[in-house]
Amino acid sequence: MIAAASNRRRSQFLESALFWAFRIGTYFVLLCATYIFLDIGIKGGRTVFTRTAPFVNLKFLSEPPQTLYVFDYQGKKMELSDREFRAWKTTHKEDVDVTSVSYSAGGIWPCIVGTALLVIGSMTLALFIGISCAIYLSEYSRDGRFIRLIRVAILNLAGVPSIVFGLFGFGLFVIFFGWNVSLLSGWFTLGLMVLPAIITASEESLRAVPQGLREGSLALGATKWQTIRKNVLPYALPGILTSSILGIARVAGETAPIMFTAAYAMRDEMPWQVSHWTNFFFQGVMALPYHIYVVSSKIPQNEYTERVQYGTAFVFLAVVMLIALTSILLRERQRRRLSW
Amino acid sequence: MVSLLEMPQTLPQQVPRQNDRPVEETESAEIMIDVRDLDFAYAGNKVLHNVSLDIPPKAVTAFIGPSGCGKTTLLRCINRMNDLIEGARITRGTIHLGGIDINAPQVDVVDLRRRVGMVFQKSNPFPKSIYENISYGLRIAGVNKRSRIDEAVEKSLRGAALWDEVKDRLDEGALGLSGGQQQRLCIARALAVEPDVVLMDEPCSALDPIATAKIEELIHELKRQYTIVIVTHNMQQAGRVSDHTGFFYLGKLIEFGPTTKIFTNPSERRTEDYITGRFG
Numbered sequence: 157m158i159a160a161a162s163n164r165r166r167s168q169f170l171e172s173a174l175f176w177a178f179r180i181g182t183y184f185v186l187l188c189a190t191y192i193f194l195d196i197g198i199k200g201g202r203t204v205f206t207r208t209a210p211f212v213n214l215k216f217l218s219e220p221p222q223t224l225y226v227f228d229y230q231g232k233k234m235e236l237s238d239r240e241f242r243a244w245k246t247t248h249k250e251d252v253d254v255t256s257v258s259y260s261a262g263g264i265w266p267c268i269v270g271t272a273l274l275v276i277g278s279m280t281l282a283l284f285i286g287i288s289c290a291i292y293l294s295e296y297s298r299d300g301r302f303i304r305l306i307r308v309a310i311l312n313l314a315g316v317p318s319i320v321f322g323l324f325g326f327g328l329f330v331i332f333f334g335w336n337v338s339l340l341s342g343w344f345t346l347g348l349m350v351l352p353a354i355i356t357a358s359e360e361s362l363r364a365v366p367q368g369l370r371e372g373s374l375a376l377g378a379t380k381w382q383t384i385r386k387n388v389l390p391y392a393l394p395g396i397l398t399s400s401i402l403g404i405a406r407v408a409g410e411t412a413p414i415m416f417t418a419a420y421a422m423r424d425e426m427p428w429q430v431s432h433w434t435n436f437f438f439q440g441v442m443a444l445p446y447h448i449y450v451v452s453s454k455i456p457q458n459e460y461t462e463r464v465q466y467g468t469a470f471v472f473l474a475v476v477m478l479i480a481l482t483s484i485l486l487r488e489r490q491r492r493r494l495s496w
Numbered sequence: 497m498v499s500l501l502e503m504p505q506t507l508p509q510q511v512p513r514q515n516d517r518p519v520e521e522t523e524s525a526e527i528m529i530d531v532r533d534l535d536f537a538y539a540g541n542k543v544l545h546n547v548s549l550d551i552p553p554k555a556v557t558a559f560i561g562p563s564g565c566g567k568t569t570l571l572r573c574i575n576r577m578n579d580l581i582e583g584a585r586i587t588r589g590t591i592h593l594g595g596i597d598i599n600a601p602q603v604d605v606v607d608l609r610r611r612v613g614m615v616f617q618k619s620n621p622f623p624k625s626i627y628e629n630i631s632y633g634l635r636i637a638g639v640n641k642r643s644r645i646d647e648a649v650e651k652s653l654r655g656a657a658l659w660d661e662v663k664d665r666l667d668e669g670a671l672g673l674s675g676g677q678q679q680r681l682c683i684a685r686a687l688a689v690e691p692d693v694v695l696m697d698e699p700c701s702a703l704d705p706i707a708t709a710k711i712e713e714l715i716h717e718l719k720r721q722y723t724i725v726i727v728t729h730n731m732q733q734a735g736r737v738s739d740h741t742g743f744f745y746l747g748k749l750i751e752f753g754p755t756t757k758i759f760t761n762p763s764e765r766r767t768e769d770y771i772t773g774r775f776g
Contacts, residue, residue, distance in 0.1 A: 369622060
């Protein structure tokens with residue numbers, strides 16, 4: 157009796173100890189996430205939002221980065237962007253003691269555009285190749301040594317660090333194919349990087365479609381492709397989209413794969429300002445993660461650079477969330493149409 | 497012509513005809529499905545042994561037998577549904593449908609399945625509207641004319657005795673229907689492409705008695721136009737709906753003949769034991 161009671165006490169103690177360990181683990185994650193979001197939200201919010209109407213720092217969102225010039229003039233502290241400073245100089249001839257801070261004036265509009273272009277292009281590529289591959293693997297292929305080899309290859313590809321993808325893209329697309337630092341090189345490099353995740357998730361979504369639906373369709377005299385096209389793929393798409401949300405976040409967020417293949421630290425023209433439409437694909441772009449990297453590590457740090465660092469991080473988070481939200485809404489709409 | 501031509505030696509060479517059943521007349525005149533000396537194996541594991549039988553047109557033929565006896569496998573051979581299973585194949589023998597060898601290389605499996613519809617054990621309506629479920633087969637066959645599809649939808653829903661229940665909600669999801677309605681929808685879907693043969697794989701196994709009765713009634717109606725082959729676990733059902741019954745045991749066709757004979761005066765001891773519930 158006594159032994160049983162002490163046993164019960166011990167197991168009760170273990171129960172509550174484990175429960176608390178799990179609970180503390182969860183709270184720790186929550187705490188970290190809250191801290192990160194608050195830090196970026198507050199400090200970045202100061203850059204992105206303003207106290208007066210229209211309450212959003214439109215300049216920051218709509219202008220390219222410029223050098224900031226800081227100087228004292230007649231006892232007043234002046235903070236002028238490159239363009240403003242040159243205009244000021246034409247009217248004021250006197251010499252002033254100027255500190256210049258790179259990229260800390262103006263905004264990050266080209267980075268937003270560049271990141272959006274990189275995401276759209278690479279996800280289109282990765283979804284097209286990934287879904288094709290998943291359809292082949294789950295619907296057409298018969299299990300064999302070759303197919304197992306492909307699966308192992310895909311799994312391994314998923315484990316490759318992103319910097320290796322960057323170097324691979326640099327070697328293959330930038331140098332060997334001669335595409336230089338360009339959108340196209342970036343699309344392929346990023347696309348290849350998310351491909352394994354998309355293939356795996358698409359295959360799982362396809363497998364989750366009940367076999368009865370395939371058989372029902374085939375039994376009505378549908379060909380294999382008609383069955384896949386009309387009675388398998390539509391039901392697998394919500395799942396595929398869900399998985400691609402994570403892919404989007406990764407594509408938008410990785411710096412390593414694009415730093416050799418697609419990203420410029422600074423570029424004056426916008427991506428649509430090209431002499432011929434084919435040049436569109438062969439131009440480098442600015443990108444949000446690379447911009448954060450540049451302003452945080454490539455230029456001397458001071459209170460002015462912090463503004464643009466946090467501002468960019470804030471916008472970056474917002475852009476990724478916006479893309480993710482769009483995919484979620486898209487998925488929900490799909491899902492409502494066909495629930496079983 | 498006798499339906500039990502070339503049956504295995506263990507079976508009687510001939511089963512007496514019963515002339516009070518009108519379907520018998522057409523049966524002796526023609527054979528819809530002719531299964532001959534069929535062996536079937538899943539990855540080397542033989543599940544059908546030397547099965548031969550003739551299925552008459554415009555009649556209901558039931559396959560009965562304990563689980564794992566190969567009756568569903570044989571059913572799925574008739575529309576080549578087993579092609580989908582890796583390593584599964586016919587190792588010997590033939591199946592002719594209306595005189596054509598369905599496994600001949602020049603036979604298009606898509607055409608075959610259009611002629612041989614199938615209703616599955618677990619009802620599998622597509623997660624689309626009722627209308628889209630019925631029109632699916634027509635659309636993939638290239639029929640796009642709205643008026644023709646409308647007509648076919650109504651006709652096949654009436655054919656499956658479902659029209660009155662769903663005519664006001666054709667655009668609603670098929671998954672909102674009750675289990676019995678879903679199964680009748682699957683029957684209607686199979687009828688919409690106007691097949692010659694309808695295969696039914698335990699169509700009532702997941703349904704309550706009332707829904708089952710409706711489907712059985714429907715099968716009675718359908719045999720005027722279609723050749724029906726039904727696999728069932730339920731012997732009373734086989735007795736109620738079928739004109740001919742084949743009893744399978746361990747991959748062999750033990751006995752095949754008119755249902756009344758199989759149920760009242762079987763030639764084989766094992767058939768009698770199974771039907772009277774002594775095993776199975």
